[in-house]
Amino acid sequence: MSQLQAYIKDLGWIGPELVLAATALVVLLVELYRRGRKSGWSLGLALVITLAAGFGLSWLGRTFSAALGRPVDLRLDVAVLGLVYVLVTMGDLWFKGDKWDRLVPGLVVLAGTLLAGYYAVGLMSALSADPKGTSVFGLQLVDSYSVYFKLLALVSLLVVTLFTMNYRDLKRGFGEYYLCLVGAHLGIMFLVSSNHLLLIYLGLETLSLSSYLLAGFRKEDPRSAEAAVKYVIYGGVASAIMLFGFSLIFGLGGSLDLVEIGRHLAGTAQGSNRVLVGLGMACTLGGLSYKIAAVPFHFWCPDVYEGAPTPVTTFLAVASKAAGFAVIVRIVAVLGQGPGWLEKVTSLMAVASALSMTYGNLGALHQTNVKRLLAYSSIAHVGYILMAVAALFGAATAGEGGTFHVDPRAAESILYYLGAYMIMNLGAFGAVIYIAKSAGSEDMDDWWGLGWKLPVVSGVLVIFLLSLTGIPPTVGFYGKWLLFRTAIAGGFLWLAVLAAVNTVFSLFYYFKVAKVLFLKPAEESRGVTVRPAAVMAVVLVALGLLTLFFGVLPSALESLAGASAAAL
Amino acid sequence: MTAEFLAFLVVAAAAVSGALITLWSKSIVRSAFGLILAFLGVAGVYALLGCAFLAITQLVVYVGGVVVLYLFGVMLTPPDLEERRASRVSFWAALGLVSLVLFSISLFGTRLPSSQGKPMGDAAGIGEALLTRDAYLLPFEIASILLLVVLVGAVHLARREKKKAQENAEGEEA
């Protein structure tokens, strides 16, 4: 096989990323073109760009699918994309103004996301035969585990894009916004499939730098600026600490490749290098914990969630966090292999878990700002998931060579919960965007009785909150049940008990929101001045139905998560 | 004590003293120059380890770029905003010193891989590695995307809105 063929085959494995990257470039070009849209020839330019993008995507798709040996015909999708795009750009010329400004880049991103998602689903099915996948470019591991997270990222990108298009507080700079958003998701997709310290660092930085910019995107709002600065400073420090940890892990693990590091560390007993490796692990895990906002690296979280534009908060709470978990699980699975290290790594995770769930729930208790409440609740959920990460090795028994292996059921519960968490949190934040816009306030005290005015969205929000609490028949209930099972099987009964106590606490504040919405009659509520677009409500209802669907029939998501976990 | 060890001591002293100047100096501009000294010291360490290209990159990007960026930042914000709280700095410095001492006690008992002293990557080797499929082509491409995103996003944040009137017009349309 020639070098070029190998190259194209590699490209085929990272197809979703390439499609997203192309989308980002298109967004940028569209924005550039729209800046000078006053002149007539811009229409021509739009057409050229559209056609070029369409044909380019089509060519890419065909080449990749050929390289993968699968007949995937993407021409139809590209044609649809092109048609939509031409229509909107032409419409834009006729209906100048804010609405189209907002819509056009968003639609491009939606189209690109769908295309990439289509591609990712194809990859997933291609991997069903061999979940371990393959290593591409010698650096990345495209296995079903990473594709699962890629799918999560794409769903998040889709929904966040829809939210953004309906988010009225963002007034300009849509091109830049979507570029950053797509860039962040690209970073996630590289991050979740990387098996190499350099790629982890790069992916994480791509994700982080884009997120910093996104958090501060509402330039006129000082709260947004404050969120951005807190995020960038805290994140910069954390990633520097993480990198220092990487440098030690590299030196003592003797490689940049995670698998090799694991093998090497498992081979070395805890000797005199114990302290250096310990520092390396502490720095690495600490720096990564910041990404998922686990206590005690969570300090940025409530402030940034509150200050950032709500769609960005949604993204941070969902996709960014899932990506962080993807890496942490991979690294814990690698570092914990060694006989001496397993106990240390899992104990650290257990401590972080206990602290996170307790702190998150306690912090949420007295919040009135709903975004902030959800921020604390997300810290608590990180605690629940970390419970399963601590029990990742199950009741570990050493395999050949004295190394330990990940319990696939534990990994499955993590993946399932991340999926569940994504659905219900996307819904919850979306409903907050909707209701906050209608009420003109994110503060719960202004929401009294609004439930009767906005029955559909409020009702769906209650479903999401039930799911976040973990009450059947919702997806959250089943996910939490899996986590508890994992923790108990892994010997962390005390964590499971603590989590149960915490769940009782969390009931209180989740129900506070429901109480506020429905306990007072409609007459006493503030009037609803603005009503967001109906498409928003449709998206939310769809997410609500998914929440219930996976709650009643969990096996659909569970089998996917199980298949993906098998790749670890 | 060989010449190499002596050279190491010199560059290490430069790096550490530069860092300490950054830490202690009252004036932020002087701190920035301390940072330059530290970067120079680190570049010297690279050179000592045989990484000429990296040493040059360090000089060009850090000394020529990053520190200048910080100096811009300093110039654009009032210089007298930070009142240096000596007690605070010394408190944390003492903590840092204690932990460093404690840690280095363990460090010097650590068994590390023995030094091999092979020649390090030269510019040609690095360039080849960066553009080879099975080596580091992919990170190279990711970095380019990252830089693009950063460029556009940073410009968006840093750009001053030119016309208030235009904003208002857009606001009314909304």
Next chain:
Amino acid sequence: MDWHTFTTVDFAWMLAIPALPLAAFVIQIFFGRWLPRKGDWVPTTAMGFALVLAVGFFLKAMGIFDPTLYIQSSNPPPGETGLSLAWLFGNAPSGAPNIVFSVLFDNLTAVMLVVVTGVSFLVHVYSIGYMEGDKRYGRFFAYLALFSFSMLGLVLSGNLLFLMVFWELVGLTSYLLIGFWFEKPSAAHAGFKAFITTRIGDVGMLLGFLIIFKHFQTLDIVTIFQKLGETTGDFQHWPGWVTAAGLLVFCGAVGKSAQFPLHIWLPDAMEGPTPVSALIHAATMVAAGVYLVGRFYLFFSPSALLVIAMVGSFTALFAAVIGVCQWDIKRVLAYSTVSQLGYMIAALGCGAYSAGLMHLMTHAWFKAGLFLQSGSVIIGMHHEQDMRHMGGLRKKMPITFWTMLICTLALCGIPLFAGFYSKDAIIAGAMHAAAHGGPALWLWYFPAIALVVAAGLTSFYMFRLIFLTFYGEPRSEHAEHAHETPWTMTVPLMVLAALALFSASPWIFNGDVLGHHLWFPHVVAHPEKVEAGRLVVEKAAEEHGVLPLVMSILVALGGIFLAWAFYYKKWLSAEEWARKMGWFYKAVYNKFYVDEFVMKFIVRPVVFHWNVACAAFDKYVIDGIVNAVGRGGVEASEGSGWFDKYVIDGIVNAVGFTVQVFGGIARLFQTGFLDQYLAFTAAAIALGAVLFFFFL
């Protein structure tokens, strides 16, 4: 080295010594106000019994225990004579360090027990007179008992963990006692300062203990020393971490024993009631640091000993210089205490082990005496403490005067008085160290010179105190009408004066005027193991070479003569000399600005962060509780029906209460200040690393 274990009966009686004051404390704090005389007799009696027991053990040590043995008994196996957690809760998991409250009892412990219980008992008796009429009279005795309990536990503890616990308890109770008159802002502040400053040393000690624990995987002190012998071989090879651990443990002593630069809390601690000063700041708590150094003596490598000697001798000189310029009678004694503690530490550093500990004992008697006598003067002067307003009290307070003169002579190191024998031994030890050297030869000259000079200064400032207070004409209204204090106060003074005369060498009975056959070096002998690879000085301490003897006597007499010339005959004018000294006098008068320096660079940053935390705690947690309770009360009283009132509101209030209290915990950290977030995070990483290295 031989290791004996003692019998269960012995063990029970040993435990009774700290248990008595503990029981007294419990009774006093809960029921004291209903007891006759507000219960002052309860702790006093308990201390009396403890004293009897301690003396019993002391006599046993004198008679039965072989004085050449370093340690008499060790960690008893659980269930036999130890009080063990494993014993209480079934078998401890294998591999986990067994947390046993074990008693380490050797001759040093026996002596310390007598010193602590003796001084404590006398202070209890004295306080009956001194604290009479105070509005928290009963509470004061409770605190005294609690302090005695902590101190006795500290002395008996044979386990690093319990040592640490009692060490902190001692710090806490001393905080309570120093700040006893907390209405006075200066007293409250002094208590706080003492607490924070000593805590800085304690951090070092904790780190040292952690290093020790990490290396030996045990908390038992005797086991540690056995293993240490294996590590260091015949004490020829000292790994670096042993030096580090030793110096870190020494940090704790620097804090508690008020060594430079953490001595600043002790003079301020004079804001506490005078009996407290006598108990804590002369005899017991400050001696705990010296005791710690003695207890961990095997742990100090030659280089660590050099550091200890330097710190001690510098402190001795430094504090003596400052003491010359003080006007407050108690502050003179405070700086004198700092200086004498420096002597003890320096002695240990120079290798004069038994000399240092002997000085600890003799100093405990006469300095406790001096403090109580100054308290008597203060009572007689109606709470006037400035010596410039005293004068001519010799006739008005004869008992106080004569006992104080005896104690002063003891402190100055005049022959026949107890202080002479111990101080002379220390100076002899320091000179021996200078002559024979250790590592870094010339450095060893410093302790010898500094200690001799400090001896001269000591007698100068002490006789300055005597002349200013008791001689000349009364210089104020109060001094004219001073009167002798009641017998509860004067009897302890006489007892202490007798001890100041005879405690080191009972020459009146055996005629051993020159101290050739002191009992102390035979009871608390130099650790055997130390002799092998280290400075051997205790021979010098026993022999009392002629040069140190003559020198220390001459210097002491010279100091007295100068004081006489300055303050009695007034041949020389103190003001004149102060002016001539210029900036030096100013620096001395301002205590060399160490207070300012340490407060600014160490204490205040700590306090700043502490205050932020405390304020947040007050604001959110305490206020939250108060508000929730208050609101609950209001709502309950307004409720209509019984059910509403007690059940519904109860639930609502419980929930509200929970929210307030627990929500406050999260609020504490989520301050919104980015710099604090970063600091919290750095702390978390450090904590994680510690967890990782030491415990997981």
Next chain:
Amino acid sequence: MTVPLVWYVFLALILFTIGLVVIVSRHNLIYTLMGVELILNGANINFIAFARALGGKYPIAGNIFSIFVIVLAAAEAAVALAIVLHVFGHFGSVRPEDPNMLRE
């Protein structure tokens, strides 16, 4: 190579510590960024020194990693400064404790 590896790691550790101290003790956002740069430099020294000691393919890998770190550090500095200046526009301050609307 006569300088033992441990000395390089020690140097890196010193830079790491100083960087952390700068971060937590100096009251200026730009100082915080400087501290971050010091930590990154420490990490880079580690990478290069370890790579050289490991030999084989690692010298190149270490070089490449360090170059990426330098590049990303520059990018991060740019983003951070843009945000800091933006914050300065809103709050008129570059002290970390001044933007404090979001808390508890």
